[in-house]
Amino acid sequence: MPDSSLDQPEGAKETLASHVYDRLRQDIISVVIEPGEKLHIRSLCERFDVGLSPMREALSRLSTEGLVAQSDHRGFAVAPMGEQDLVDLTRARCWLNELAIRKSIARGDAAWEEQVVLAFHRLSRTPRFEPGQEQERSPKWEIAHRNFHSSLISASGSERIQQYCEHLFDSSERYRHVGRKAGVKGANRDKEHRALMEAVVARDADEAARLITAHFERTAELVRQVLRELKR
Amino acid sequence: MPDSSLDQPEGAKETLASHVYDRLRQDIISVVIEPGEKLHIRSLCERFDVGLSPMREALSRLSTEGLVAQSDHRGFAVAPMGEQDLVDLTRARCWLNELAIRKSIARGDAAWEEQVVLAFHRLSRTPRFEPGQEQERSPKWEIAHRNFHSSLISASGSERIQQYCEHLFDSSERYRHVGRKAGVKGANRDKEHRALMEAVVARDADEAARLITAHFERTAELVRQVLRELKR
């Protein structure tokens, strides 16, 4: 029985805990659940139709990851979001990705270069929205976007650095979703991606570093404005 | 209220899960449990005298942290160690700490400087070994050591970057313990720490970056040799 990702992607193999972890994680990142919201275990169990143990395990994992805040004997809550946190996150993201892309350009071979070009191509060919629903971003686009950014730094020479970058990417995704919900458009995102790809092909580390930082800071700036308005 | 790690770390407040997490974590970092060793839940429950749920929760947290490897339906095992992993880890550590110390020197104020000086002083005043047992490193020294390295990067401007650095520090601690067990001496470690402190006070970013990288690479080199011999 090959698991067909159509009917039951979370079919037979995975553990319930893993499954529920993925689902809850997605809900938090997509801001389906509000930041700061209390996570009552019982309600979650009901919602996902599992027992306490797997639910608890999922929450534990998410809490070491920083998406959920845990305090002993007082349960779990979705990690709060705020302007200060966004500043912290954006800095870490800029610095780490700049570092990683420089190292990648220095160490990456032709195969890496091709990987970046390919990832860019796929991203540019993926529509940002599903033909039906214009307000929800296409999951396919999100995956392609993720892959593109991942490819840029995949030759850095340290698996861990990449892991950290991906972790930061996911954390940012939460903020991007807040922006999207408020109607912020990433207007010339495509152009920025193209420029990044071209800098890689040209092996221009300084330019790539400049671009990636600008790319992140521009997005963060848009979200910051939304956060300011929400607070009022 | 500094933690009373002497009398009763497992006071009244913590949950069992948190407590057992701390204990197991320490055992893994100190290489009391061999890398790669299978972690049979039942045995662990017996060992720490808790039920399955808290044990499972502790293991879950450790697995997102990377100290324990989890595979669905096949249980948990201590994360393996190897030369390749050490290379990856050391690179990440050098790059991230260099970055963080540069940012700290650029942004840190006088208070930060004083903090570094103080942390160094305390470290230099802490004996590396407990007067009785010469082969086990003093926990107090380890804490002071950790604090010193933490202080160096505490003005970087991003909480997350610091968290990553501390995470890497802990991962390295495992390798250092392997070295220590094999009788490797960190001969002029003290001198290196002093030089780092002085570079900070002199606000010499290039020198500090050079020193921190050298510091990590030297330690890694010693451990690498031990790993080579163990493999044979």
Add this chain to the structure above:
DNA sequence: GCGGATAAAATAATCGATTTTCAAGTAGAA
């Protein structure tokens, strides 16, 4: 003897009842 299928044992994952803990609300005293 060897390889593949089947059965048995071991171990992980899950559930739901039970225990423990926290905190909001209430009553009594100053």
Add this chain to the structure above:
DNA sequence: TTCTACTTGAAAATCGATTATTTTATCCGC
């Protein structure tokens, strides 16, 4: 009225039994 001590209800944490899965052992047919 205000403060403290007690009560009580809600929620989290834990346990041990049960279920599902993997791994090991065994048995036949070749």
